[in-house]
Amino acid sequence: MSLLLALLLVPVGCMLVAAVLPSPRAILALCVAGAVAVAGIAAVLIPSALEAPVFAIGRQLMLDALSAYNLAIVMFVFLFSSVYALRYFGPAARDGSFGRGKARRFGASWFGFLASMILVLVSNNVGLLWVAMETTTLASALLVCLEFDQPSVRASWTYLMICSVGIALALLGTFLLCGEARNVTTGSESPFLWTDLSHVASRMRPGGVKLAFLFLLVGYGTKAGLAPMHTWLPDAHSQAPTPVSAVLSGVLLNCALYSISRFLPVVEGATGGDGWAFRLLVPFGLVSIVVAAAFIAHEHDLKRLLAYCSVEHIGIIALGLGLGGTTAALFHTLNHSISKMVAFFCVGNLARDHGTRDTRAIGGLLKTSRLAGAGLLVAIFALVGMPPSSVFMSELWIARDGIAGGHLPAVVAFLLGVGVIFIVLLRPILGMAWAPAIAGRATVRARALDWPLIVLPLVLLGVLGLWMPEGLQDALTRAAAVLGGAP
């Protein structure tokens, strides 16, 4: 299917074009146009991929229900973030502080980032997956240090270092797994392709596969931001320009988790399907939630707050997978991406309006910049799982599936952890809402572009909390079927 290839090549092409375009504003426009184009291709591809897997380049690329579902989320967030980038860098592009060099660097890395994420999702080859994953690190590290000042370079350095080591471990895991697979593949079967791996899984030796999975889990888990390997995340997410933060938090983590989850059916097939691999995710999920709670309690930087909140939600998704709530976890992925994206947009606007991201220094949230303030408040309410946001629904769903699977202690710990985060995350935000507006700070009117960027996703969250469209339900079921589930 050539469309699948186009999905990859269009961003690559945009990347090359962005690297040579002369005007920053043209590059920003290209970002939007390119994102629209890729989203359009994805929109054509996804329905058919949900029905049956789509292949390209001799089965090296594949888009099945699971990756199509994730691709939809990626494209959604990416599209919105591209528009937001226009809004975010627009003023700087006009006054010259977003110069040509920076713009080119941004445009190229932006599309490189998109291409690598798409590659993560569409690769049918575990090696290719690894390469794509590494590429996302590279592209996003460039984006993180776009400003190239001390903190951002430092954050970028930490990010590169930790994730590279992590991903090296994942490579080791990949080698080990493929080594095991190589012993049992016959004929045209390749030890590198998902499609074949799942066929031969039952013939592999459980011990070797388990060892490989441990490395894969820690390796890709580092990239996904599961605690205690999450340490790079708050720095990188808070130092990146806001559109980048939104994509990092909103979808890059999902991609990493997607990589782990892809291995689950293979490992399960090799180990007799007793849920060993799924169970391994549970402690990571719980630890992530607890660690996030602990750090949110002391944090004052808005973007770092959101970054830790991502650690929490990735933990919840991992927990959901581990407890047998595969569908719920996938639904939660969507909800988290949307809400985190909006939260970052709002924080970006607020930080620009107030000149700071320190929760203690911002007051009159709902007065000084009304739309961004209200949007942040609503987004945070959604993120902490307040109904009627869909996050509440997916968390409830995970709890239900966990109980149905007989994991009472884990569910109790999960609910308690989420409850603690509810409090510690809302406290600074409400503090900003209640604190008197800083004297002399004029009310900042929202631009026309801000309205759809902030309001649309929030409305979507509310709608999804109260109404499950037939199509989404179907997609979730099909995507979950790819993963199977913990017994």
Added chain:
Amino acid sequence: MVDGLVHVALLILMPLPMLGLINRVKSIAAGRKGPPILQPVYDVVKLLQKGAVYSRTTTWLFVAGPIVALASSLLAALIVPLASTTSPFGFPADVFVFAYLLGVGRFFTMTAALDTGSAFEGMGASREAAYAALAEPALFLALMIVCIPAHSASFSDAFASIPAAGGLLRHPGLLLATLSLGVVLLAEASRIPVDDPNTHLELTMIHEVMVLDHGGPDFAFIQIGYALKFFVLGAVLVHLVLPIPASGWMAPVLFVAGQAGVAITVGIIESFMARLRLTRVPQFLIGACVVAAVGVLVLFTGGRP
């Protein structure tokens, strides 16, 4: 019908002289002759004929206080059987209504006291509130000891069943109930050792200081209401102690004798006991609650009667 008439007659004739009797006993114990037994009646009649002086601070509530206090005591007195085991106004569960009627009277007496805006009367009201709250459980527990054997929360049934249960002496629970009720009587009727009706130091008074500002008919109402309250609680005590028959001429005689006994006992207590320190009063009342609680436990040991 006759019973009802006797009831009303006793209600009209006895309460105020009982107070006179107490004073007489105290005087005699102090070696004085003392005022006539009917002195309280004379006082009330005189008060009823007087005009009134109202504080500029007060409102209609100040006037309402004595009226409600008297009305509630009157109704309570109609509920409790006097010289009989039936009362003209008895009904199922009247025990609870009885206690709450006394509560209404107290509520309005206290608010009337606060209406004057005087620190003294506030002081009295505050103490009244505290001690009444502590006396309440004792009263209810004691009444339960009486009512449970009768399987009915009505005074008529309960009093009728006491002789069947063997009276006071055969029933240790009943004895404890009597003790407890005695304390409640002293507290509710503001007698020594809880309160001293004769003191002239406002700082130490409870009931008297609450009604300092009332005069004329209002004060008369208060005095009558107060006497009725004493009388009706005394009546309950009498029924616990003496086997008052359901009817017949013996009933009024026994009852009047019993009430006189109550008055004399109170008079003797007042003569030979000092007022408790205010901080000790709660202990005294909690003690009454504990006694009544023990009475309930005694009642339940070996199966409920």
Added chain:
Amino acid sequence: MSLNADLLLLLVIGIDLFIGSTGRLGARIRACALQGLVLAALPLAIQGTGVLTGGERVLHTVLAVLATLLLKAVAIPYFLMRAMRQSGVQREAEPEHSLHLSLLLCAVLVGLSFWISAVMLPPPEAGSSPLGVPAGLATLLVGLYLTVGGRTELTQVIGYLVLENGVFVIGQRVLGEFPLVVELGVLLDVLVAVMLMAVLVAFGHRQDPSAAGNGAATPVGGAR
């Protein structure tokens, strides 16, 4: 399996120990380059030189060997040396442990990796070098040790490269050949290294490298 492969793998381990025992950055970088050279030679040693003259995967192998050689043995060490000179740091500032201790630790790590591959992993297939996994593992562990224990960014990068080399060796041992993706991976490592180098240079310009990377101390940032 030829003797050559065993010798090469032994050499890899030896280089690990050397890197662990020297405090001079220049020496470490050179050792790294040597290790890259060895790694480039490894496929030839395993598959025999005959692979260069015939067979279906000639081009493939040649390219892999050349890429490895070029990158791991030449380009990266060159960049590292440049970065070292620019940052002005010649040796590990005040090594945390004495170098003897460091050497001892590396020796223990090497021992550990032999033990792990003997006890925990399945025995090697007949005909393949028994040294493959232990050597790879040892390289990996020493690399990790250098990364974690490194006090300057340069040491950490060197450690990371050693670690990569370890994964590379293990991959070769486990998979027996270079699949396309591993080659891509090698290329990527270069990119990573270049990135790291860029960062390093940035640090060099902005002095105070010792405080770098302390995320918790990052002040609450401005409008971003």
Added chain:
Amino acid sequence: MSSILTVALVLTLLSVTLFIVAASLSALLGRHDRASLAVGTAGSVLGCGVGLAGSVMALLDGGTETVASAWRLPIGAIQVGIDPLSAFFLLCIFLVCGLGALFGAGYMRGWLGRRRLAPALAFFNVLAASMVAVVLARDGVLFLLAWEAMSLSSFFLVTFEGDRPDTRRAGIVYLIASHAGLVPLILLFVLLGGPSGSFAFDGILAAGAPAAVLATTCFLLALAGFGLKAGFWPLHAWLPEAHPAAPSHVSAVMSGVMIKMGIYGLLRTLTFLGDPPEWWGFVFIVVGVVSGVGGILHAIAQTDLKRLLAYSSVENVGIVSLGLGLGLIGRANGNATMAFLGFGGALLHVLNHGVMKGLLFQAAGSVLHATGTRDLDSLGGLLRRMPFTGAAFLTGSVAISGLPPLGGFVGELLIYVGAFTGAVELPSSSALWPLVVVPALALIGGLASACFVKAFGVGFLGSPRTPAAASAHEASPTMRVAMVLGIVLCLAVGVVPAVALRLVEAPAQFLSGAATLPAIVPAILSAAMRAALALMATVGILAVVRWALLRRREVRQAATWGCGYEAPTARMQYTAASFADPVLEPSESIFVQRIVHDGLEGPFPRSAHHERRMGDVVADRVIGPAIRGMVASFKWLDVLQQGGVPRYLVWVLLTVVVLLVWQLGAF
């Protein structure tokens, strides 16, 4: 399925629609305060009127009906239904919310021009709608949704004056509390829905009563989750913070009905759990005694009028809990009379408390409106200046002290009789438990009298202590209308208890399983009515007598007799704290006292300040330290995020090592 029920259900749903439309409109009219006030109020009042009709119809019909919709929630389903239990609580909601909205229309005018009113009106309507939805929900997910909407909307109402520090504190405390309560509720519904695989109440009921262990777990979870909302001691700590902070008509709704949603939830959960073991009833009795006595003692200790009322709500849910305990014991022992009396008394008290606490909060609000303060010791003499408000507060005070002839008495009487019935008719091993209720209720009643004499006496009687109190003005007409309606309701329940009985009859039978109305109940209620009427008649007669006596006599005005002291000032009146002291003295050790005292210094001291605050023992001794401890214990995790790249890598490696060691056996 009867057509009356269908109509009733449609009417209640219509009321929800009206609330939501009113909420949206008043929010959209954001900048036009007057318009949004008018629209919001009209919507609430209209909705409550419509809903009231529906709920009364359903209550009189006494049947059960459930309707499922085809709407797809992500999980769960939209299912609503009405049965006697729902209908009764709907009645309470519509009554109290309607009066609250009416009062609020006048009350909110005080903020005109100073604050945007639209949010308060919108959230008030949302609160009403969500409470109705809680009661109508027949699916766990829908229930939780409505429950959280209720918490959230009331949170925004509590923080209406978010710029005040104490309000902020209250808001945070409230948020923490309501979320802490949500966790057990989620677990509860997940556990209940687990076996049947769906959250629908029908499904849960159809799955049959859960096994004993599961039932007990569910019971305890419900007690924790719903008890927190209901304000059971010691889960009450949020209540005295949150309720006073809200605008007064909202406090009225929160105290009057919102905390009763906790009671509703408990009762609804009990219907799922099959036949209750006896000890559940004992638990309720213990909870009731502790809440009642603890609540009222803390109420007496308060000098803040609205805080006092909030603590009194804790006391009153304690009384409700006593009734529930009796009902459960009755059911466990198969004694339908006792069960009916217990549940009936509890429900009647729910209704009564809604009305009278609504009235009291409205009166307190009108005082706040007029004087700008809630501090009792800054008030005084208000009855002269605000006769309507004073009468309302007095009526509420008498009623909430459980005194005849007002409503509060009837509910307590039923509970007393229920307890007595239990003490007489149960096997003697269990009979002591109901007997405990009698002295407990008596003590609570006595203390409540003391509390409200203090509140009314210090606040409304005597002479004004501050200029603000001296210049107080009467409430506006709409506020007065609301209060008069409240007074009438209080009186009506007390004087015509048969009507009140008709309202609780169906739900009490539903809960107790009594096939018919126990014969003793009408007898008692008619007796109560006679007592109330007789009392009123006697008071009337005596008033006439007094009038006749004084008609021809001299009636003079003078200063209060000061025992010879000639220059009394208003500051010399007895204060709220002094009044409370003798009552609290026996129990002083349970309070956490904060005494601020800058003592007299030197031979000629200028002025001195002495202040005593009675803190909440649970909040100050347990919850506060627990939360601080938790936050402090998070500190040690900071080690994860210190030390830069090398240290971060150590964590990654450590994870690998731990995993390897942990899973060593798996290879």
